Amino acid sequence: MDSSHMPRRPRPGPFDRPAAELGHAPEGVGRMNSMGIGAPLARIEDIRLVTGNGRFANNVTVPGQLRGYVLRSPLGHARIRSIDVSGALEVPGLVAVLTGEDYARDGLGDMPCVSIPPTIKGGAYVPTPFPALAVDTVRCVGSEVAFVVAETLSAAVEAAERIVVDYEPLPVAPTLEAAIAPGAPLVWPDAPGNRCFYHELGDAAACDAAFDGAAHVVKGRIRNQRVAGNPLEPRTCIGRYDPADGRFHLTSSTANPHRLRLLLSEHIFRIPAHRIHVVAGDVGGGFGTKGGLYPEEILVLWAAWRVGRPVKWVCERSEAFLADFNGRDQIADAEMALDADGRVLGLRVEVNHNLGSALGPSTAHPPLVGTRMLSGVYAFPAMHVKINGIFTNSRTLTTYRGAGRPEATLIVERMLDLAAEKVGLDPVEIRRRNFIRPEQMPYRTAIGETYDCGEFEAVTDAALALADWDGFEARRRTSEGRGLLRGRGLSCYIEVCATLSDRMEVRFDSSGCVSILAGTFSYGQGHETTYAQMVHDWLGVPLDQIRFVQGDTDIIATGRGSFGSRSMTVGGSALRKACENLIAMGARLASLMLDVEPEALDFVDGSYVWTAGDRRSVPLTEVAKTSFAWRGSAAYNSGPPRQIPADLWSGLEGVGHFSANPQNYPNGCYVAEVEVDPETGQVRVDRIAGVDDVGTVINPLLLEGQVIGGCAQAVGQVLLEAVVHDAEGQVLSGAFTDYGMPRAEDFPHMVLSNRPVPTQTNPLGVKGGAETGTIGLPPAILSAVLDALRPLGVRDLSMPLTPMKVWAAIDAASSAPVSKENS
Amino acid sequence: MSVPDFAYRRPATLAEALDLLRSDPEARALAGGQTLIPALKQRMTRPSILVDLQSIPEMRGIEVDADRVSIGAMTPHAVTATDPRIRAAIPALAAMAARVSHPQVRNLGTMGGSIANNDPAADYPAAVLGLGAEIETTRRRIAADDFFLGLFTTALEPGELVLRIHFPRPDNCGYVKFANPASGYVTTGAFVARGPAGVRVAINGAGPVVFRFTDAEARLAGDFTPAALDGLSLPAAGLNSDIHASAAYRARLAAVGTRRALAIALAQPPEQIKESA
Numbered sequence A: 001m002d003s004s005h006m007p008r009r010p011r012p013g014p015f016d017r018p019a020a021e022l023g024h025a026p027e028g029v030g031r032m033n034s035m036g037i038g039a040p041l042a043r044i045e046d047i048r049l050v051t052g053n054g055r056f057a058n059n060v061t062v063p064g065q066l067r068g069y070v071l072r073s074p075l076g077h078a079r080i081r082s083i084d085v086s087g088a089l090e091v092p093g094l095v096a097v098l099t100g101e102d103y104a105r106d107g108l109g110d111m112p113c114v115s116i117p118p119t120i121k122g123g124a125y126v127p128t129p130f131p132a133l134a135v136d137t138v139r140c141v142g143s144e145v146a147f148v149v150a151e152t153l154s155a156a157v158e159a160a161e162r163i164v165v166d167y168e169p170l171p172v173a174p175t176l177e178a179a180i181a182p183g184a185p186l187v188w189p190d191a192p193g194n195r196c197f198y199h200e201l202g203d204a205a206a207c208d209a210a211f212d213g214a215a216h217v218v219k220g221r222i223r224n225q226r227v228a229g230n231p232l233e234p235r236t237c238i239g240r241y242d243p244a245d246g247r248f249h250l251t252s253s254t255a256n257p258h259r260l261r262l263l264l265s266e267h268i269f270r271i272p273a274h275r276i277h278v279v280a281g282d283v284g285g286g287f288g289t290k291g292g293l294y295p296e297e298i299l300v301l302w303a304a305w306r307v308g309r310p311v312k313w314v315c316e317r318s319e320a321f322l323a324d325f326n327g328r329d330q331i332a333d334a335e336m337a338l339d340a341d342g343r344v345l346g347l348r349v350e351v352n353h354n355l356g357s358a359l360g361p362s363t364a365h366p367p368l369v370g371t372r373m374l375s376g377v378y379a380f381p382a383m384h385v386k387i388n389g390i391f392t393n394s395r396t397l398t399t400y401r402g403a404g405r406p407e408a409t410l411i412v413e414r415m416l417d418l419a420a421e422k423v424g425l426d427p428v429e430i431r432r433r434n435f436i437r438p439e440q441m442p443y444r445t446a447i448g449e450t451y452d453c454g455e456f457e458a459v460t461d462a463a464l465a466l467a468d469w470d471g472f473e474a475r476r477r478t479s480e481g482r483g484l485l486r487g488r489g490l491s492c493y494i495e496v497c498a499t500l501s502d503r504m505e506v507r508f509d510s511s512g513c514v515s516i517l518a519g520t521f522s523y524g525q526g527h528e529t530t531y532a533q534m535v536h537d538w539l540g541v542p543l544d545q546i547r548f549v550q551g552d553t554d555i556i557a558t559g560r561g562s563f564g565s566r567s568m569t570v571g572g573s574a575l576r577k578a579c580e581n582l583i584a585m586g587a588r589l590a591s592l593m594l595d596v597e598p599e600a601l602d603f604v605d606g607s608y609v610w611t612a613g614d615r616r617s618v619p620l621t622e623v624a625k626t627s628f629a630w631r632g633s634a635a636y637n638s639g640p641p642r643q644i645p646a647d648l649w650s651g652l653e654g655v656g657h658f659s660a661n662p663q664n665y666p667n668g669c670y671v672a673e674v675e676v677d678p679e680t681g682q683v684r685v686d687r688i689a690g691v692d693d694v695g696t697v698i699n700p701l702l703l704e705g706q707v708i709g710g711c712a713q714a715v716g717q718v719l720l721e722a723v724v725h726d727a728e729g730q731v732l733s734g735a736f737t738d739y740g741m742p743r744a745e746d747f748p749h750m751v752l753s754n755r756p757v758p759t760q761t762n763p764l765g766v767k768g769g770a771e772t773g774t775i776g777l778p779p780a781i782l783s784a785v786l787d788a789l790r791p792l793g794v795r796d797l798s799m800p801l802t803p804m805k806v807w808a809a810i811d812a813a814s815s816a817p818v819s820k821e822n823s
Numbered sequence B: 001m002s003v004p005d006f007a008y009r010r011p012a013t014l015a016e017a018l019d020l021l022r023s024d025p026e027a028r029a030l031a032g033g034q035t036l037i038p039a040l041k042q043r044m045t046r047p048s049i050l051v052d053l054q055s056i057p058e059m060r061g062i063e064v065d066a067d068r069v070s071i072g073a074m075t076p077h078a079v080t081a082t083d084p085r086i087r088a089a090i091p092a093l094a095a096m097a098a099r100v101s102h103p104q105v106r107n108l109g110t111m112g113g114s115i116a117n118n119d120p121a122a123d124y125p126a127a128v129l130g131l132g133a134e135i136e137t138t139r140r141r142i143a144a145d146d147f148f149l150g151l152f153t154t155a156l157e158p159g160e161l162v163l164r165i166h167f168p169r170p171d172n173c174g175y176v177k178f179a180n181p182a183s184g185y186v187t188t189g190a191f192v193a194r195g196p197a198g199v200r201v202a203i204n205g206a207g208p209v210v211f212r213f214t215d216a217e218a219r220l221a222g223d224f225t226p227a228a229l230d231g232l233s234l235p236a237a238g239l240n241s242d243i244h245a246s247a248a249y250r251a252r253l254a255a256v257g258t259r260r261a262l263a264i265a266l267a268q269p270p271e272q273i274k275e276s277a
């Protein structure tokens, strides 16, 4: 073997990065490859982020940049009679005031909706004009009315305060309840009943038959409230038009740069995509909120083009409560039919989902995708689902972590709890009687979803054991001794992940280091670490010689971003293929270098080895360097130099594509225990345990972080969070003083575990792992609170379970005569 | 949000501060800035000059003797929370300060700023009224009962500054706060104290301004025990109502809070200074 081919670590030099900047595996990780797939590696990107070296959009200052400020509608619904900007024009430092009229004059397009498929019932929906600045009508508080551009933010705000808008107020339907009420004011005149679209799943006739033969029927109305995404980093964007290259350049806190470019090019500016350059640096969270296109991203580019200087816009914290698109917001009316033994015969659900006042790119996604999961992990023989997309005078709806699947899970699990009570079964037992069994896989649900694998009863048993479900009674008595009511609840969930295709590229440079060029986009998920672990495993390149690149549409050929827990499946599998393609390409060069047929070479631990022969070998990194060799000759030992063919002589790279078809179905079970103070209605979540099946685990540490984060958001939604409007459409929850975010003190220690059943639908066996907590946990907490309150006669509660709401329910139950028999 | 322009001064003496405040009707005193700066950012107020009270000696320091605890107006919550003399003499006051928001706010926000602002959802007014403290200003001494007049309104006249707050040392004191689930401010709180001024119960957060719960005081005056509060309730009329708490819920919390504050008052008596000390 040629010793010169042994991988060598470069000698430390002045420009080397200290080891502390790189990821490290915690002590005692007992595997040979302690950095590869499966290793609990700490996040490589964290050192950069926690030492103030992140590059967020607001860290970017472009020479000559102006500040933009959006004047927003103070009314929930109004006609704009006139806009008088003359006062604003007198403010020193003002550069421009743009209105909807200018927008129309310049011929810019409307915000598109790309989430309603042509297969929608009736093939049609009510589209909504959605210019980045309102033209003649505002339909929610916060809609964009004018864009003020000035030398400083102060001047822009000052000028905006001097714009006089003459509004003619119109009747307002700010909430779902108001918008579906008979005779409700219309948000759009051409949408009677405020209905944008209607869709159906399942079989109405089969469902009717199931109900006819039922021993028990239970009904429930399940409200899933509107929440705000509240990413840590507020939305920020900087637009620049460069006359030298004739291109629009956008730096944005977007969670999806390529999608943004596509929407801008196709729908807004209607120019070739190559004339738009989108860059996203570090992005501080999104949860779906930042995934689409926002008016401000259009406004900064358009204004920059008009005034000839770059324009920056930064969303204020409280402005975000009006400007960011919201999540959830659904009313479901459900009926479940069961036989005498508690086996479900049929499930009917009618969903009204609040779309807000105008359709954004992803608005219809939650109602249409979430409802696909209404069979849960259960074999419901007959189902019929009706979905109404409803307009209201509230901000546009978008995806929010889980996007429709938390809504579906809450419906299914709540209905099973109601059914258990009615039939007289324990909540665990009723689930056991209805689980889809492993031997039924692949299982096609009554609404057409095909689950490939999953062991739902086993994962539930694991969660019950982890939660010490059977030890509840002793804990209940302890709580009782302290004057507190203790309750427990469980929730089994399944979701669907990994949509669309993606593209990944691995590329060596002339020094034998690898760059990963990702079509996905990480904004907190830790891809810099997980993808590097994979490449380290597959190519044998040390972690500190792997670089991660994403988020620049000039560098990344194409991509679809990260959402719906797709990246490990779609991005990871594409990355796997890219590595395989690279290894195959390298094998041809290695064959020249080793003088062995490519087919005879094996790729082992980062080297090409002639295992069937004399074990001569060459490391991939050496092959990569050779592919850049100036003179273009490759040689084995003292053998004659060979000319490298052109297709192997300009670097070594691999491109991989993947689309998950079918998608995958993460599932699991969460258990919660709560204590309720019956005097004040205060709820404390005391225990959370959960077991997920997300298939193969790439990095257990990062996965646990994702699950904990999801659980935190679940606690937030169940106990605290709500976007609240008054009757006029004013947002009463427009700041953190009124919008309750969960804090560390709101969480117990979470006991989490995995029970992977790897899927065969992708080469890695992974399932989505980023949304399990937000989807799986909420019904368990709600159920636990209701369990605690059962002795007091409280039968139903809607989220968020604020102290006042819980107290009011206790108060109502204790003054109602029916509750006496229970107490 | 952008802050409107203003001048900033940091006078070294009280006289200088008062001169500055007199010099311009739009001049405003700045203490910890935890209320004033957010209001500036929201452009709700546009002062011409901010007069920072940071360096004024009369407003600083804590003095404790056998009868009183005197706290300078510029004392930040973090100090009130941790000062061993306050913790010993009025444990409920220290505990109250420790539960105001997060460390950044506690390190900057001051007792003087809090009571001058008189937010109905603030904590200190309950302690000041519940303990029957006296507020020493640049012009006079004002009894707590005469200080908190209404929503964000106090007896302070324009240009009058709070210098110190003098608390009589109680025999018993307890405070319970039911926090707003979003803001952490007070939804309703109850401060129960027994001392030289008799039994006093102050309720904050529930109404437009902190007030004394006279029914509870009357019950406890002769019988400082939980049994005395059996069946205690507060009428909801006139109490605040918002998305987090109705007037009826606040009334309920006031009664529950009073009982719980009494339990704390009985369980955690302050240290008394011995005769010899």
Ligand SMILES: Cc1cc2nc3c(=O)[nH]c(=O)nc-3n(C[C@H](O)[C@H](O)[C@H](O)COP(=O)(O)OP(=O)(O)OC[C@H]3O[C@@H](n4cnc5c(N)ncnc54)[C@H](O)[C@@H]3O)c2cc1C
Residues within 6 Å of the ligand: B028, B029, B030, B031, B032, B033, B034, B035, B036, B037, B053, B073, B074, B077, B099, B100, B101, B102, B105, B108, B109, B110, B111, B112, B113, B114, B116, B117, B121, B122, B123, B124, B156, B160, B161, B162, B163, B183, B184, B185, B186
């Ligand atoms: C996130 C957050 C959470 C909070 N939570 C709570 C809470 O839970 N409970 C609570 O009680 N408070 C809370 N606060 C308020 C905070 O604790 C301060 O008490 C409050 O901001 C006022 O004190 P300050 O020193 O910051 O005053 P400033 O903001 O500087 O001043 C407030 C007002 O008082 C005037 N003023 C200041 N000092 C004097 C003086 N000596 N004499 C006369 N006038 C004066 C100023 O001119 C101004 O009008 C919170 C604040 C924040 C930002």
